[in-house]
Amino acid sequence: MDAVVLVGGFGTRLRPLTLTRPKQMLPVVDRPMIEHVVGRLGQQGVTRAVLSLGYRPDAFEAAYPQHRCAGVELFYAVEPEPLDTAGAIGFAARMADVKDTFIAVNGDVISDFPLADLLDAHREKGASATIALTPVDDPSRYGVVVCDPDGRVQAFVEKPPADEAPSRWINAGMYVLEPSVLDLMPESRPSSIERETFPSLVQKGLLYAVAQDGFWIDAGTPAAYLEVQLALAGGSHIHSTANIAPSARIANSVIMEHVTVAAGARIAESVLLPYSTVKANVEINRAIITPEHHITI
Secondary structure (H helix, E strand, O other): OOEEEEOOOHHHHHHHOOOOOOHHHOOOOOEEHHHHHHHHHHHOOOOOEEEEEOOOHHHHHHOOOOEEEEEEEEEEEEEOOOOHHHHHHHHHHHHHHOOOEEEEEEEEEEEOOOHHHHHHHHHHHHHOOEEOOOOOOOOOOOOOEEEOOOOOEEEEOOOOHHOOOOOOEEEEEEEOOOOOHHHOOOOOOOOOOHHHHHHHHHHHHEEEEEEOOOOOOEEEHHHHHHHHHHHHHHHOOOOOEEEEEOOOOOOOOOOOOOOOOOOOOEEEEEEOOOOOOOOOOOOEOOEHHHHHHHOOO
């Protein structure tokens, strides 16, 4: 099975981390974000990941010159211009000559949503598209999805007031799509799957959804990038090449390769990216430290 993975964005919410590389090439605990996403797809039966590339495609090509990532075959589809979500999916699927039912995912979403549940519902309902839904505490920050008892999507409501939201379930950024959906994705202009493709399918009664309350993080903001690291680490992760002074104290943090933490430093709920340096007696709490940082007092 093929999966189109959207990795073409500029990652503006994560600047300055993304000024020189795509966000999916940022490290998450022990490997680039893209390997978490593609590896999870491979574990669930995806044999080829079609990367929809835009910003800095060379970074992916340099990292995976053999066109394999986390055991999954890669196909590179480089957009000639930013095409938005539907435009990017359509462009990549056509470039890769996708002919059968396929998966599409946002490349900055890390979750444990079982693809089998999504595929089973998709086939059972005879859907043209089936989307994964995840719950949020504050639906006013998102576009929420309203379904009937059978799982057929009835409406999308963009950022409703919290006390008026008809649902707390949002689009989780994972879809099963039939090739026929490509006909709804224009080839010559940018188009949005959320604002154009899905509403068109709703009108035809061909869009379904599967809701699950599991692990899900959109890692596209600094706060979420920090959150996903701490969640996946499950405590402190300290790389074997890190140089940590015996008197330094590390609590629930991710310390990557070739990091230096001097005597008396205190690090809590933070991420230290490779080659960053923390000087003596510094205290850091809920921060992301880059190689350009040399933290001192």
